[in-house]
Amino acid sequence: MNNIINTSRVLRVLLLALLVTGMGCSEDYLERTSLTAISENNFWRNASDAQLGINGVYAQLQSNALYGGSLNRALGMPMYDVIGDNAYNQYKWEGGGRFMEGTLDPTHFLFNNLWNTSYSGISRANIAIEQIGQMDEEQISAEEKANYLGQAHFLRALFYFNIAVYYEEAPLITEYQSLEEAYVAKNTYSEITTQVVEDLEFAIENLPEQQATSLFGYATKGAALGLLARVQLYNQVYDGPNGVLTLTEQLLQLGYSLHPDYSELFSTAGEYSNEIVFSIRFLRGAESNNGETFSATFRGTPKVDSRPMPNLVDEYYCTDGLPI
Numbered sequence: 001m002n003n004i005i006n007t008s009r010v011l012r013v014l015l016l017a018l019l020v021t022g023m024g025c026s027e028d029y030l031e032r033t034s035l036t037a038i039s040e041n042n043f044w045r046n047a048s049d050a051q052l053g054i055n056g057v058y059a060q061l062q063s064n065a066l067y068g069g070s071l072n073r074a075l076g077m078p079m080y081d082v083i084g085d086n087a088y089n090q091y092k093w094e095g096g097g098r099f100m101e102g103t104l105d106p107t108h109f110l111f112n113n114l115w116n117t118s119y120s121g122i123s124r125a126n127i128a129i130e131q132i133g134q135m136d137e138e139q140i141s142a143e144e145k146a147n148y149l150g151q152a153h154f155l156r157a158l159f160y161f162n163i164a165v166y167y168e169e170a171p172l173i174t175e176y177q178s179l180e181e182a183y184v185a186k187n188t189y190s191e192i193t194t195q196v197v198e199d200l201e202f203a204i205e206n207l208p209e210q211q212a213t214s215l216f217g218y219a220t221k222g223a224a225l226g227l228l229a230r231v232q233l234y235n236q237v238y239d240g241p242n243g244v245l246t247l248t249e250q251l252l253q254l255g256y257s258l259h260p261d262y263s264e265l266f267s268t269a270g271e272y273s274n275e276i277v278f279s280i281r282f283l284r285g286a287e288s289n290n291g292e293t294f295s296a297t298f299r300g301t302p303k304v305d306s307r308p309m310p311n312l313v314d315e316y317y318c319t320d321g322l323p324i
Contacts, residue, residue, distance in 0.1 A: 044131040047140045050148045053128045057155045058218075058281075060121030065113035066162075067280040075110070079306055086312045091305040114166060118159045119173075125156035126176050150206030154219040154227070157199035161231055164192040193235060197242065200228040209254055216272065217281035225251040226277040251277070 043049050062068050069078035075094055082089035082096030089097035095110030104110065129152045135145060156174075163170050172187035172195055203224035211218045229247040238244050259265050259275040271279070317323055 044135070045139060046135075047144045047148075050128075050132050050135070050140060050144065053124075053131065054148050054151050054218075057121060057124045057128055057152060060117060060124065060159075061155075061280045062282060063117045065117040066121075068282075075306075076114075081308075081312075082306050085309060088307050088309055089305065090307060094305060096306070114162070115170075118163050121159045122156055122173060123176075125152045125159065126174060128152040129156070130176055146206040147208060150203045150224070151219045153199040154203040154207065154224050157196045157203065157224075157231075158227060160192055160199075161196050161227070164189050164196065165234065193231065196231055197228065200224050200231070201242075204228070217279055219278060222251055222254045222256060223278035225254075 044053065060066065064076050067077050069076035075096075079089075079094070079096060081087040083099055089095075089100070092098045092101070095104055095108050098104040098108075099110065129149060132140070132145060132148050132152065140148075160172075168189040169186045170192060171184045172192050173184065174195065203219065204221055207219060207221045207224055209221050211220055225247050228242070229244050229251065232238075232242060232247065233244045240246065255274060256277060257274045259270060259273040261270070264270040265273060265275065270276075314324060
């Protein structure tokens, strides 16, 4: 009983103290800035913040709608071979098969997910470019600043190139927007790809040839050269200083080469091959293994919703060098 009475008295004293204190305080007494939560007021202050901000842009590449893929629904880039003559989509409700038939509604998630996820990544890249660009030498070294800005421009270019390829016309947004500024007109394919080229030229000038070993998978000068070569190949720009031939020659001078074992590229043993120019990194270790292969199919079952067409299979020769 004494313990109960004593505890009750302590609570009354504490309550009275709080009331008295509250009566003598200003109205903003309870308005305090968090010491742990990240906000605009306590972020983008140093190189560590820049690294975290860039990580947030890379995270969008891992989404199911882009390079993550999944067994079905938000299939992502691994599924886009069905939109053409490389593969056949048996589960047509996933979108690819109906697209080829010309019966797919524009509101289908095959279109919405890629669009929304890409623009989310673009928004993050725009914020990173703006905030890191405002950092001074006391906050971040010139070398680190150039590296992070180069990565942000590379990532924005990658997002926009995918949008240009799949949608052709879309809003070109290169600055942070408020909600009131979010509704803008579409730009042409030419305008979007011009921005992509400019971003990649910036990335080539500012990115290092290699990132630290612990940062494998982060964009490099070679990644920017490779993506720009792909953009120009798509646009049929073969010659000149920004043509496919020149860009490829520059890329090959950075130490890239074909892997001696083609099949090994599709295994964990080939993850760090010199043939890889840029790769999307995911969780590492056995504890993160979910039993899927390339986030597309379960090991115990062959992938049946997307199947290669005979013409693609015939492109792979037998071990004796002859067609199947």
